[in-house]
Each structure stands twice: as structure tokens, then as C-alpha cells.
Amino acid sequence: DTAVSQTPKYLVTQMGNDKSIKCEQNLGHDTMYWYKQDSKKFLKIMFSYNNKELIINETVPNRFSPKSPDKAHLNLHINSLELGDSAVYFCASSQDLRGLAGGFGTDTQYFGPGTRLTVL
């Protein structure tokens, strides 16, 4: 059984289009994340939701909007796609945010397979 799944796996689209990437986890976790992997393979966090509430919102363009209909889903919607949005986007989940505020970071994150977005 897939723990964290993303759809689609590949997405090729034209500049200016609006697209969504879906993420689902069946681990019963409370927290979900979206990461962007740049061309140098460096992962940068974009958003984090805990119990459907936005916890982390890094400096990303307003064109990116996460939506969490329930704890098991965190979708990423991107408006007016630009060439620079081309990247691999990873979804992840963890049990909770325990230890994030300077405490003991013991929470393992489980990652989806990634969605390769290509904007032409």
C-alpha cells in the first residue's frame, strides 16, 4: 500500500495555465508538507498543514495556493504558471509537529514519489 501518493507523476503544460497537484496520505498523520526541488536537487519547504491548518508558509508567490480538504489530503494549486515553476514537487507527511519549536525533532517525514512539472 502506498503511504504518500501524488498525482500526476508528470505534468507538462504551457505558460499561463492553472494546474493542480494532488497529495494523499493513508498513514493517519496530522501534518502534511509541500516541497520544491530545484535544479540543484536542493529541497525547499513551501507549505505545511497541521490538522488542516496552515502552519508554515514560506516565501512563495501568491500563485501557489495549498488546499487541505481533510487531514489526509493536501493539494497544491498553481495559477498562471511560469517557466521558473518547472521543478519536481514533493509532498510529505508526518505524525505531528512535535518538537518543532526548539524541542526534540524526532518526527519522521514520509515522502511521496514527486511530481515533475515542466512549463513550456
Add this chain to the structure above:
Amino acid sequence: SQELEQSPQSLIVQEGKNLTINCTSSKTLYGLYWYKQKYGEGLIFLMMLQKGGEEKSHEKITAKLDEKKQQSSLHITASQPSHAGIYLCGAFSRGTYKYIFGTGTRLKVLA
């Protein structure tokens, strides 16, 4: 802000050779995670280290966290082509809600 620096950036080894990848943090770590990413695929969790001096092994991969909890090493014994990929260390940034990743090490194993 806390950063994780990995070395080397890339590594090419002959099959059967041993190798070591390092991850150095600018601040004390509260937990250090190692992941492997195969080309075009997602991240695979390898192991987590919590205590200073801790060492864990899985098959031919051994990871250690130093006593000061600012540096971790990942050692692969008798490397195989299946070990090829990108290795990432990760940790929760102290005092923030951030989970940060290292700069990554790209490993190629020649048959």
C-alpha cells in the same frame, strides 16, 4: 538560520569500494535523518539518529552522529550499483517550524 552542508557534492566509486558521505550542521542537531533519492523517484527514508555518539546500520549502510551532535556520516561498505542515487541528510531547524535538508551528495557506482 541553521544549515546542513554535505560533502562531497558528488562521488564516483568502483563497485565494491567503501565510501563516506558527511553532513555538517551549523547548529546542534536534535535529530538527523538520512534519505536516498533515486533518479526520478521520491525520497526513501534510511535511518534517524538522535543521541550523540549514536550509530545505526541497515544492510551495508552505517550512519553515525558525533558526540557534539553537529556532524553525521553515512558509510557504505562494498558499494553496489543499486546504491547509486542522491543522498540527503535532513533535520528540524532548531527554534523554527522548518525541516531542512542538506545540499545533497550524488553517488555513482561503476560496475
